[in-house]
Amino acid sequence: MESVELNQVHTCCKNCVFSVIKENKQIDCKLNKIKDYENADVEVLDLKHSNGNIYKVINGRLCLFYRHPELMEKYPQSNWEKIVELQTKVPYQAMLILEKEASFKQLKQSLKKLYDQEIKPNLVTLINKQYCSYIESEGRKDFIKPSHILELLKSFNFHQYSLKNVYDNTLSNRDLIDITYDATKEKPYPFYIVFDTSFDVPKDFSKNLNDAILIKMMQLGFAKPVDDINGMIVSTIAHKKHGGNSFNINLEDKILKYEKNSNKFIFEATDICPSLK
Secondary structure, three states: OOOOOOOOOEEEOOOOOOEEEEOOEEEEEOOOHHHHHHHOOOOEEEEEOOOOOEEEEEEOOOOOOOOOHHHHOOOOHHHHHHHHHHHOOOOEEEEEEEOOOOOHHHHHHHHHHHHOOOOOOOEEEEEEOOHHHHHHOOOOOOOOOHHHHHHHHHHOOOOOEEEEEOOOOOOOHHHHHHHHHHHHOOOOOOEEEEEEOOOOOOOOHHHHHHHHHHOOOOOOOEEEOOOOOOOEEEEHHHHHHHOOOHHHOOHHHHHHHHOOOHHHOEEEHHHHOHHHO
């Protein structure tokens, strides 16, 4: 390979089944990803290899669509593009906050809207703010019984789900988000998104998120919610790096203060997911 300055993170298209080669030179990608990277101002290099062919190198990015022939040989070649399309989805956790005044019907509707997403959340965590009131009221019908919440969660057959009962009513929603993240941070999901049960979750938000990351190549660190917390989208890498909302400082303020070119990583939620408008 020619001597050039490559980022430590890069992807060479050599041996990718989607490389389009003409006269010993890669001219395109069957999935049109070269064009997507160039439109996103990602550096794409032409480098000559020892075999004499010239291949594209995506400098500074790991291409999630790269597939080696050995990985694809068990599938019919005619289905390769469709298979990769199905395989390559942005995994995410949905945090759903059950507010004190929410009804069982509202909760069920919110969970259904998450389940009906084109790209379902890999993990749904329900944050139960009714728990203290339920205990203090000795199980009055005004509040939802925790076991009923768990049964409802289970009935939707999400890939993974969890229930977090809130024992301290003084905790803010940002505190609860941090606690939930801490309990799930070992999960391999690069983003989490937050809603409460009063919010009308749009049916296309998951597709919008997927397109923003994989097609528009947006480098998302934090997406500002449309109100208090609804529609907040957070990179788990950014959350871990800056300690979330600890010390009563919002995560987005930490990113703005400590990250170089921070404006490139912070967006309005509606920039990422237009359906949230």
